[in-house]
Amino acid sequence: MIRVVLPAHLKMLAKVSGEVELEVAGTTSPASVIDALETRFPVLLGTIRDPATQQRRKFVRFYACGTDLSLEPIDTALPEDVQRGRAPFFVVGAMAGG
Amino acid sequence: MSGVRVLVGTRKGAFVLRADGARKNWDVTGPFFGGWEVFHVKGSPVDPDRIFASQSTSWFGQLIQRSDDGGLTWEPVGNQFLYDGVPGTHQWYDGTPHPWEFARVWHLEPSLSDPDTVLAGVEDAALFRSVDGGMSWSELSGLRGHDTGSAWQPGAGGMCLHTIIVSPKDPRRIFVAISSAGAFRSDDEGTTWRPINHGLHSEGLPDEYAEVGHCVHRIALHPSNPDVLYMQKHWDVMRSDDAGDSWSEVSGNLPSDFGFAIDVHAHEPETVYVVPITSDSEHFPPEGKLRVYRSRSGGNEWEPLTKGLPQGHCYVDVLRDAMAVDTLDDCGVYFGTTGGQVYASANSGDSWAPIVRDLPAVLSVEVQTLA
Numbered sequence: 403m404i405r406v407v408l409p410a411h412l413k414m415l416a417k418v419s420g421e422v423e424l425e426v427a428g429t430t431s432p433a434s435v436i437d438a439l440e441t442r443f444p445v446l447l448g449t450i451r452d453p454a455t456q457q458r459r460k461f462v463r464f465y466a467c468g469t470d471l472s473l474e475p476i477d478t479a480l481p482e483d484v485q486r487g488r489a490p491f492f493v494v495g496a497m498a499g500g
Numbered sequence: 501m502s503g504v505r506v507l508v509g510t511r512k513g514a515f516v517l518r519a520d521g522a523r524k525n526w527d528v529t530g531p532f533f534g535g536w537e538v539f540h541v542k543g544s545p546v547d548p549d550r551i552f553a554s555q556s557t558s559w560f561g562q563l564i565q566r567s568d569d570g571g572l573t574w575e576p577v578g579n580q581f582l583y584d585g586v587p588g589t590h591q592w593y594d595g596t597p598h599p600w601e602f603a604r605v606w607h608l609e610p611s612l613s614d615p616d617t618v619l620a621g622v623e624d625a626a627l628f629r630s631v632d633g634g635m636s637w638s639e640l641s642g643l644r645g646h647d648t649g650s651a652w653q654p655g656a657g658g659m660c661l662h663t664i665i666v667s668p669k670d671p672r673r674i675f676v677a678i679s680s681a682g683a684f685r686s687d688d689e690g691t692t693w694r695p696i697n698h699g700l701h702s703e704g705l706p707d708e709y710a711e712v713g714h715c716v717h718r719i720a721l722h723p724s725n726p727d728v729l730y731m732q733k734h735w736d737v738m739r740s741d742d743a744g745d746s747w748s749e750v751s752g753n754l755p756s757d758f759g760f761a762i763d764v765h766a767h768e769p770e771t772v773y774v775v776p777i778t779s780d781s782e783h784f785p786p787e788g789k790l791r792v793y794r795s796r797s798g799g800n801e802w803e804p805l806t807k808g809l810p811q812g813h814c815y816v817d818v819l820r821d822a823m824a825v826d827t828l829d830d831c832g833v834y835f836g837t838t839g840g841q842v843y844a845s846a847n848s849g850d851s852w853a854p855i856v857r858d859l860p861a862v863l864s865v866e867v868q869t870l871a
Contacts, residue, residue, distance in 0.1 A: 411535060411560055415576070445576045449560040453580050454602060461559040495559045 404435055404480075405490040412450070412493065416443040421490055430485045432464050433476045450493060451476075465492040504826045505570065505868040506834055507551065508842055509538035512860035514553050516571040519855075523832055523846040526855045532574060533565065540607050540821055540864045547615040548868050552634055554605040554620075562604055564620075564634050577634035581605070581622055584641035590624065591653040600624045600644065607821060609664035613671065619690075621661035625652060625678040627690060640690035643676065648695065648712045655679035655715050655734075662820055663716070668723040675729065675744065680715035683731070685744050696744030700733060717760045718820040722769035730772050730799070732762040732820070737774055739799045750799025755786045761823035765848060766831040770798040773825075773833060773849060775818040783838075784815035792835070794849050808852035809843065816841070821864035828869055836862025 406422045413419060424438045440447045447453070450462055456476075458464065463472040467481045467489050483489035506517040513531025532538075533555045544550040553565040553574065562581065565574040581602050592598035603623040611617035620628040620637065626644045628637040643649075643661075652659060663677035674686045675696075682697040700714045707713075715734035722728065731738040731747065736757050738747040751757035756776040765771035772795045778786045785791060790809045793802040816839035826832035833849045836842045840859040843852045 409559075411557070415563070445563070448562065448579050452561070454582055459559065459561060 403487045404430060404438070404484065405487055406435060406439065407490045407492045409493060409495040411495065412446060415445045415449065418443075423487075429477070430480045431477045432458075432471060432474075432480070432491070435480070435491055461496040461498075463494045463496060465494055466490070502828060503870045504828070504832060505543070505548075505870060506824075506842065506844070506855065507541035507543065507553075507571065507864075507866045507868070508836055508859065508862060509541045509553070509821075509864035510836075510840070510860040510862050511537055514538040514541050514555075515856070515859060517842065517855050521828055523826075523828075523844060528856055529571070531860075532571075533563075536563075537604075538863065539604060540866075542608050542610055542866045543868045544610040544615045544618075545612050546610075548870060550610070550615050550633075552608045552610060552618055554608055556604040562602070564605065564608075566634050578630065578636045581620070581626075581628055581637055582639070583626060583644070584639040588644075589650060590659065591651055593654065595653075597650070600626070602626075603658060606660045606662045607664055609666065611671075612666055612668060619664050619666070619674075621664050621676060623658045623660040624654070625659045625661040625681060627661055627664070627676060629690065640686075642691050643684060643686070643693045646684070646693050646695075648681070651712065652678065652681040653713065663719045665719060665721060665726075667726040669726050673726075673743070675719060675721075677716040677719050677731075679717065680713060680734070682712045682714040683716050683719060683744055696740075697747070698745065699740075699747035700738065701736070701749075702734065718762050720763045720772075722764045725769045728769065728798070730762050730764060732759050732774055734758065734780060737762065737799060750795070752795070752800035752802055754793055754802050755791075759818070760820040761818050761835060763823045763825055763833070765833075766825045766827040767829075768796065768831075768848075771796045771848070772799060773823065774802075775823070775835065777817060783817040788812055788814050790814040790816065790837075792833070792849055792852075805845075805849040805852070807850065808845075814839075819863055821866075822862050824865050824867040826867045826869045832867065834865050834867050836865045838862065 502521040508515040513534040515530030518527045541553040549570040551567040555563040587600035589597035607621040609619040616633045627640045665675040667673035684693045727743045729740040737751045739750045759777045792805040816837035823835040833845045838861040
């Protein structure tokens with residue numbers, strides 16, 4: 403089981419609170435986690451990846467186990483702690499202020 | 501009893517304002533989609549309880565929301581706006597080719613005859629249509645594929661298709677406007693298009709009377725006479741009496757002919773409203789006085805409407821989609837400001853009062869007249 407933490411706006415869209423728990427088939431990567439998220443919550447389709455390019459949106463980041471995974475290829479395997487459910491996979495909206 | 505429902509899109513969500521026909525006491529609900537930009541909210545003329553809203557952020561992209569109960573509840577529908585075929589390029593700000601990239605939906609135009617059909621104007625400029633209540637979208641790519649498409653350039657606000665008007669007398673005829681490509685017309689339901697910019701003059705263009713490249717801000721018409729178009733261009737208020745084949749300037753005695761919003765009285769086809777803005781570098785009213793100007797002669801002769809509007813120290817803007825009229829016997833006129841006020845007049849603009857004062861910056865105002 404994979405644990406996913408969504409940013410507030412996407413939690414509201416998906417109508418969830420707290421972490422989302424997902425079963426992910428095959429290699430667990432950001433791409434496969436997002437595939438599973440979009441299958442379970444179709445409203446998230448296009449909110450994390452651009453629908454035309456399937457690439458991470460520029461103001462969305464992926465973190466896990468204290469590491470920024472955003473710039474890794476999107477099909478890179480996630481850390482073992484994430485794959486075993488010991489640590490969550492974070493989808494983060496880039497901070498903006500000023 | 502008759503009433504009105506005002507649909508307001510803002511930088512931080514949507515709001516629905518309701519009143520009976522007297523239009524004095526208002527019920528305000530929202531924000532819906534709080535924290536998201538809502539560029540446009542518009543109801544179906546066929547089924548007023550069906551309302552579409554464009555919800556987006558730079559973070560999480562575009563959603564389309566639909567209500568089937570007059571704005572009480574909402575459900576997301578389709579948000580896949582994929583350009584037809586290989587998108588190709590338009591011109592970037594520096595004149596180099598730039599791939600067409602979808603950014604957001606600026607304007608939603610529900611069909612005049614079918615509640616499941618709605619058009620969407622998007623950035624980068626293109627026109628999409630849904631025939632299943634917004635669940636899926638397909639591009640009317642004849643517009644973007646026009647011979648001039650590769651030469652279109654964005655304005656400072658992006659290359660947006662912001663105006664869509666389907667002729668009330670001929671559903672095959674569609675008008676659109678793009679900043680800053682200009683105005684276009686289709687006479688075959690959006691399959692083929694031609695620029696309708698003859699008579700527009702834009703200083704700063706290499707050819708000031710070019711076929712395309714004009715920064716049209718908005719177009720409006722009266723349903724009884726859809727060959728007469730009124731345009732607020734970047735600079736200049738324009739009029740066409742031949743469905744856009746030619747244009748003439750009707751700025752007349754306006755204190756500034758720069759502005760964004762323009763609309764037509766519900767019962768008087770020659771009565772037009774604009775909100776003059778100082779200039780393209782000063783997006784606020786001249787002299788800090790918020791004035792709607794009304795022409796009862798189809799342009800050229802304008803009178804300021806000031807009663808109830810701030811006449812000092814007012815530095816808000818009124819954006820292109822932020823003015824609308826109702827169709828009650830005494831026509832109501834509404835507009836929203838970037839300062840978060842929504843003003844209403846229940847007497848054709850003679851006097852005004854704010855419905856709300858402190859919303860986020862208002863991006864769009866539409867009104868539904870309810871039986």
